[in-house]
Amino acid sequence: MNYSLLIAIFAIYFIMVILIGYLAYKRTNSSEDFLIAGRDTNSYIMALSYGATFISTAAIVGFGGIAGKYGMGILWLAWLNVIVGIFIAFAFLGKRTRRIGHNLGSVTFPEFLGRRFNSRFIQVASGLIIFCGMPLYAAVVLIGAARFMETSLALNFSLSLLILSLIIAVYVFYGGIKGVMYTDALQGTIMFVSMAILLVFVYAKLGGVSHANMALSNMVHLYPAAAAADGGTGWTSFPTLSSPYWWNLVTTTILGVGIGALAQPSLAVRFMTVKSDKELNRSILIGGVFIALIPTTAYIVGSLSNVFFFDNFGKIAVNMVAGNIDKIIPTFISMAMPEWFVYLFLLTLIAASMSTLSGQYHTQGTALGHDIIETLHKRKLSDNLSTTFSKIGILVAIVLSLIIGLSLPGSIVALGTSLFFGVCAASFLPAYLAACYWKRATREGAIASILAGVFSSLFWLIFVFGKTATSLGICKFLTGYPMLISTMPWPYVDTMIIALPISIIFLVVVSLLTKPLDEKYLTNSFRGFNKKKVKEES
Structure with missing residues (x-):
C-alpha cells in the first residue's frame, strides 16, 4: 500500500x-442561511448538490452489488x-416548490407542507416521520x-463508520445547508470524474464494449443458482415475469427508488435554495x-465484475465475496484497478457518502429543531436558538445512524435505501403533489393521506x-x-x-368531504403563478 x-x-x-466548510460558515449569518442557503444558490451548485445527495454509496455499492449478483436489469432504474x-422533479415540482415556498416563507420540507395546508400538525408529524x-x-x-474502507484499507468496519460520522459532523454542524451544498458541489465533481474514468477503464480492461458484454452473456451457465431460483435469467437479460426477483426489482428497486425520489425531503428542500426559475x-x-x-x-461495472473474477480467479462475483453483495464493487475495484485509482475510488465513495449523509443529517436536524421543537413552542425562536436546536438534532441523527449502522446485517444497503424511498413516497408524495397542483386539497385530506401512508x-x-x-x-410473535x-x-x-x-385515496376522498382552505390563503400561496408574471420574473 x-x-x-x-x-x-x-x-x-x-x-x-x-x-469550503469554513467559507460556508463565514457566509452563514442567520437561521435562513443555515436552513435554506439564503435562497440565492446558483444552478451548478444546486444541480450537483441535488445529484450528489441523490446518488450515494447505496447506488454505487448497494445497487452495484445487486447488478453483480442479478445482472443489468437494474439499468432501468438509472x-x-x-x-x-x-426532469419531472425539476420541471414540474421544482418551480412550484420554489415559488410556493417563497410565498409562504418556508425553509424546510415539513414547513412547506405545513404552511401550504395551514397546519402545524402536518409540519410536526412530517418532522417526526423524517427524524425517525x-x-x-x-x-x-x-x-x-465503510465497506470499501474495510476492504481496500484493511480498516476495522466499526472504526470506518466512526471516522466517516465524525468528518461529516464537523462541516454540517457549523456550515448548515451552505456547508452541505458547497461541499456537495466539490464531491459531485469528484464522483463524476471518477466514475467516468472507471467506465472507460473497465471496458478497456475487458477488451471493449462488445467483447465485454458478449463475454458476460456467454457466462449464463455460471449464473448463481440462488439468483436463478428467484427468477433471474442471466446477467444481460430481464428476470422472469412475476418471479420473486421480478417483483423485488420492479416494485422495490425500480419503482420504489425511482418514484420515491420525488418525495425525498433532503432533495425537495434544494428547490427552495435557488433564486429563480432560470437556475432550475x-x-x-x-x-x-x-x-x-x-x-x-x-450497474454496468457490477455486472461485468463477473467476467473479471471468472477470468482471473475462476469464480463469479457473488462467490468472491462469500455472498455479501455489498462487497462486490469494493472487492472488484481493489483487485482490478491500479492502486492510484483504488485511492481515488475510495475518495469517490467517501464523497458520495458525505454528500448524501450531510444532506440527511441537515434534514433530520432541522426536522427536530425547526419543525418539531420550534413549531411546538408556538413562538418564533431567535436565530441563535433555532440554529442551536437544529444542531442538537444533527448530533442526535449522527449518533442514531451510527448505532443502526453497527447493528445492521450484510447485503442491506440496497434494500434499506429502497424501503426508505418507498415509505417516503407513500407518506409524502400525494400531499406534496396536491400542495403544488391541487387547490381543492384540504388540511384534513393532507393529514389523512400522510397518516394513511405511514x-x-x-x-x-x-x-x-x-x-x-x-x-x-413481530408478526411471528403476535400471530405465530x-x-x-x-x-x-x-x-x-x-x-x-x-x-x-x-394514501392517494385518503387524500382525494377526505378532501372532497371536507371544507376547502380559505380562498385568500390559497391566493397568497399561489401568488405569481399567472403566465405573464412568471415569464417576467424568470
Missing part, C-alpha cells in the same frame, strides 16, 4: 472540504432516475463507504448528465413484506406465522405499491 500517495490524495481533499428524479425514519437510510449509506432550468441538464452517468456506471407502510413491512417481516419477528400472507406474489411486493394508492 502506497501510504504517501494515499495521504497526499486525502490531505488535498480534506483541506478543500475544510476551506433511466427512471433521469426521467422522474431530474431517515436514520435507516443514513445508516446504509454509511455502511456502503439550467440545473436540469447538469443534473441529468450527472444522474445518468454515475448509477449507470455502477401506517399502511408500517403494517406491510411488519406483517407482509417477506424480508422485513421475517427479520423483525412469519408473515400474514405467504402466497405469491405478496411477500415480494414493495410497500409503496400498496401504501401509495391508499
Whole structure:
C-alpha cells in the first residue's frame, strides 16, 4: 500500500472540504442561511448538490452489488432516475416548490407542507416521520463507504463508520445547508470524474464494449443458482415475469427508488435554495448528465465484475465475496484497478457518502429543531436558538445512524435505501403533489393521506413484506406465522405499491368531504403563478 500517495490524495481533499466548510460558515449569518442557503444558490451548485445527495454509496455499492449478483436489469432504474428524479422533479415540482415556498416563507420540507395546508400538525408529524425514519437510510449509506474502507484499507468496519460520522459532523454542524451544498458541489465533481474514468477503464480492461458484454452473456451457465431460483435469467437479460426477483426489482428497486425520489425531503428542500426559475432550468441538464452517468456506471461495472473474477480467479462475483453483495464493487475495484485509482475510488465513495449523509443529517436536524421543537413552542425562536436546536438534532441523527449502522446485517444497503424511498413516497408524495397542483386539497385530506401512508407502510413491512417481516419477528410473535400472507406474489411486493394508492385515496376522498382552505390563503400561496408574471420574473 502506497501510504504517501494515499495521504497526499486525502490531505488535498480534506483541506478543500475544510476551506469550503469554513467559507460556508463565514457566509452563514442567520437561521435562513443555515436552513435554506439564503435562497440565492446558483444552478451548478444546486444541480450537483441535488445529484450528489441523490446518488450515494447505496447506488454505487448497494445497487452495484445487486447488478453483480442479478445482472443489468437494474439499468432501468438509472433511466427512471433521469426521467422522474431530474426532469419531472425539476420541471414540474421544482418551480412550484420554489415559488410556493417563497410565498409562504418556508425553509424546510415539513414547513412547506405545513404552511401550504395551514397546519402545524402536518409540519410536526412530517418532522417526526423524517427524524425517525431517515436514520435507516443514513445508516446504509454509511455502511456502503465503510465497506470499501474495510476492504481496500484493511480498516476495522466499526472504526470506518466512526471516522466517516465524525468528518461529516464537523462541516454540517457549523456550515448548515451552505456547508452541505458547497461541499456537495466539490464531491459531485469528484464522483463524476471518477466514475467516468472507471467506465472507460473497465471496458478497456475487458477488451471493449462488445467483447465485454458478449463475454458476460456467454457466462449464463455460471449464473448463481440462488439468483436463478428467484427468477433471474442471466446477467444481460430481464428476470422472469412475476418471479420473486421480478417483483423485488420492479416494485422495490425500480419503482420504489425511482418514484420515491420525488418525495425525498433532503432533495425537495434544494428547490427552495435557488433564486429563480432560470437556475432550475439550467440545473436540469447538469443534473441529468450527472444522474445518468454515475448509477449507470455502477450497474454496468457490477455486472461485468463477473467476467473479471471468472477470468482471473475462476469464480463469479457473488462467490468472491462469500455472498455479501455489498462487497462486490469494493472487492472488484481493489483487485482490478491500479492502486492510484483504488485511492481515488475510495475518495469517490467517501464523497458520495458525505454528500448524501450531510444532506440527511441537515434534514433530520432541522426536522427536530425547526419543525418539531420550534413549531411546538408556538413562538418564533431567535436565530441563535433555532440554529442551536437544529444542531442538537444533527448530533442526535449522527449518533442514531451510527448505532443502526453497527447493528445492521450484510447485503442491506440496497434494500434499506429502497424501503426508505418507498415509505417516503407513500407518506409524502400525494400531499406534496396536491400542495403544488391541487387547490381543492384540504388540511384534513393532507393529514389523512400522510397518516394513511405511514401506517399502511408500517403494517406491510411488519406483517407482509417477506424480508422485513421475517427479520423483525413481530408478526411471528403476535400471530405465530412469519408473515400474514405467504402466497405469491405478496411477500415480494414493495410497500409503496400498496401504501401509495391508499394514501392517494385518503387524500382525494377526505378532501372532497371536507371544507376547502380559505380562498385568500390559497391566493397568497399561489401568488405569481399567472403566465405573464412568471415569464417576467424568470
